[in-house]
Amino acid sequence: MGGNGHKLLTAEREQRIMQLLRDAEVVTVSAISAALGMSEATVRRDLQAMHERGLLERVHGGAAIKQESKPEPLFSDKEGQFSAEKQRIATTALTLIRDHDTIFLDGGSTVLMLARLLDSFKALTIVTNSLMAAAQLMESPHRLILTGGEFRAISRTLVGPLSSPILKNIVVDKAFMGTMGFTTSDGMSTTDANEAYTKTQVMERARQVILLADRSKLGSSSFVTCGSDWRLDVLVTDAIDAKMRQELEERETRVIVAGKNAGAKIKADTTRRNR
Amino acid sequence: MGGNGHKLLTAEREQRIMQLLRDAEVVTVSAISAALGMSEATVRRDLQAMHERGLLERVHGGAAIKQESKPEPLFSDKEGQFSAEKQRIATTALTLIRDHDTIFLDGGSTVLMLARLLDSFKALTIVTNSLMAAAQLMESPHRLILTGGEFRAISRTLVGPLSSPILKNIVVDKAFMGTMGFTTSDGMSTTDANEAYTKTQVMERARQVILLADRSKLGSSSFVTCGSDWRLDVLVTDAIDAKMRQELEERETRVIVAGKNAGAKIKADTTRRNR
DNA sequence: GTGGAGATGATTGATTTTGATTGAATATAG
DNA sequence: CTATATTCAATCAAAATCAATCATCTCCAC
Known part of the structure; x- marks a missing residue:
């Protein structure tokens, strides 16, 4: 040549x-x-x-x-599909919840799976900006509160400045967040500024911030980040490389890896809890 | 290659x-x-x-x-009685809406029917506390804003004090309300105090209050009323007795009776508008 | 020339991926 | 419905690839 x-x-x-x-x-x-x-x-x-x-x-x-920022797939694409990793992550995240908790549920398919599993608990107060999660929890016995805001069709969430006043009035014990991308330098990122704004608001009002993200999200970054001084208390994922894990633990973020057998074990656990 | x-x-x-x-x-x-x-x-x-x-x-x-599948039940709705009357009322109410309006949609099956007919308009801003209406309008091109608040399962609406902060921040041109009961002495009434509270809030923030109520609602009163000094600009119904009609017109409430043929005529009208 | 810093290529053991095999699950034919 | 034939998921050994190590080489300053 x-x-x-x-x-x-x-x-x-x-x-x-x-x-x-x-x-x-x-x-x-x-x-x-x-x-x-x-x-x-x-x-x-x-x-x-x-x-x-x-x-x-x-x-x-x-x-x-390297492609710049991945285009956001439609919600329907991610929805009906069964993803073993996301299922495992959601099942693992269940262990973080206690009866009588007040929790926030963000948009995203992994968090939605978590929403499906909440029947096992008693007397939760669930705050969410996700219409999919709301639809899922509509028949549940829990107390359900929706943040208001402008409807974003692609993620089926309520976002933007209008969601701000209601968020200022509440405090949640645990916020379960989803995201398009996550890096240790930028934290969570998404494709829409209003969505990022609402995420930031939520995280300020949560005693504990928990991110559910499968390994495809880790290390990739999307368009808008959720504030420079991000904070994350727990990351639940299915696989993580050693370097990011160490960086997170230096920031006092607890990293939980949903192992292959974890799902079954915890499933049995919740079944027991389920009366 | x-x-x-x-x-x-x-x-x-x-x-x-x-x-x-x-x-x-x-x-x-x-x-x-x-x-x-x-x-x-x-x-x-x-x-x-x-x-x-x-x-x-x-x-x-x-x-x-993978092909896009569009079966979206999300919120299944049960059509109750009087659906023909409700249909006529909703179709008649359409004539009150103009392109670029900002409107509020309350809960209730009649208002929900109205929501289904809004595709004919351009660039509406739709504020609602009804999850049924939101599900209906999810795919529409209009700007959609949900009030937050506590989810009330029976009416599938968001109600209570938490919806207050967001409502304080907006003004709507027209508020289309539903109700359990209506009398000239008490105004609208419903079964839930939180729902009544939110209705009151909405009506304070609307330039024009429009009630959609079939004849079964008129003259009957439910548990909680929406404030003693109620105000109503327009009542759309399918039949009304002369006495109530006169009382309302003394209060400067315009009464529109949706006639049997009104539906067809107006339908043609909206079709034309639909370019 | 001497010596050190940095880079290269080979070697090695560990990790990942691949393809064959197996019993179980599923679809098809009768 | 049963029997037969595919197809599947799990497992394992072989092959490929990786990351780390080390000896060698080059370049440059002294």
Whole structure:
């Protein structure tokens, strides 16, 4: 190929790698190694360095281009589908709830699954801005309070400044949040400014903030962040890499990983609780 | 395509699978296996992973593209008695609405029927405390705002003091109210104090108060009234006795009786408006 | 020339992915 | 309804890939 017999500077190599990525979306380590005439070990080192600078995504066997911010899938897409991870996360999060708690439920499919499991408890006060969760809890014996606000069709939640006055009047014990993306630098992020605004408000009014996010959310960042000085007390997820886990624990965020068997165990537990 | 006969990265395989799916709607596991040159076990693993991310539907023997399904019961409604009368009342009430209005929709089946007919208008701002109406208007192009508050299961509305702060912040052009009972002495009445409280709040924030009530409501009184010094600008009903009509007109309340043919005429009217 | 800092390529053990095998679950035919 | 044939999910060994380590190489200053 056009590669001159000369040595390649690191910067030069990175340009070539980026070009390969733009051409093909994904490339294998061996392909890069062959194209640039260097050992796979060096390619991996380069890829890792570039990944840490956010230039690309690392995948097993190669690398993929990083897309800026993922477009938000329609709610119906995420809804009917059964996701084992989300189910496990929701089931694990159940252990954080006690009878007589006042809890907030955010939008999002994982939190919605949690809403479906709340029949086991007694006398909860449930505050939510999610119409899906409200529909789910309509027949439940719990006390149900909806925040007002402007209806956002894509997430089926109530958001924006109009939700502010009612949120100022309440305090919840635990806020179960969903999110489009989460990074340790920016905290939660979403695609809509009004939604981010409401999330921020809620978290200020909660004694404990709990984020339910599967591993696809961790490390990815969406359009709007929910305030720079974010706070998170508990993260429930299905898998997390060691680095982020350590960063979170340094910030005193408790990390709970919903293990494969956790679901069954806890399910039995809640069944017992369910009279 | 640069499809070299070499190794395929996971991301590449998923792209190819999605392409096959778009071409054929449904594909068998064995077909994918043959097309991509990989074992069926790996194909199944990929399909499961993609299914959990909502990219496709899994079917026995293969996979199918995910299509948007629109069955949205969310809130199922029970049509009660007098539905023909209610229909006429709602259709008549339509004539009171103009494009770009800001309107409030109360709970109740008659108001709900009105909500179903609002697609004809352009750029309404709709404020409501009725979850049924909200579900109905979810797909509409109008701006939709929900008052917050405590959920009252029997009427599926949001009521109580918590709805107060948000109502204080808005002004609506027209408030379309429903009620359990109505008398000239007490005004509207209902069975729940919180609901009455919210009704009162709404009417204070509306430039024009419009009551939709079939003849079974007129003259009967329920448990709680909505304030002693009630005000009503328009009453839309299907039949009214002369005495009450006169009393109302003395209070400067306009009375509109939805005649049997009124529905059709106005329907034509709205159809025209619907461009 | 000498020595150190940084980078490269090979090696190694650990991790991940793959494909074959198995018994269970599901669909199809009679 | 039962019997037969697919298809599935779980398991395991083999292959591929990874991250860490180490010896070597280059460049540059002294």
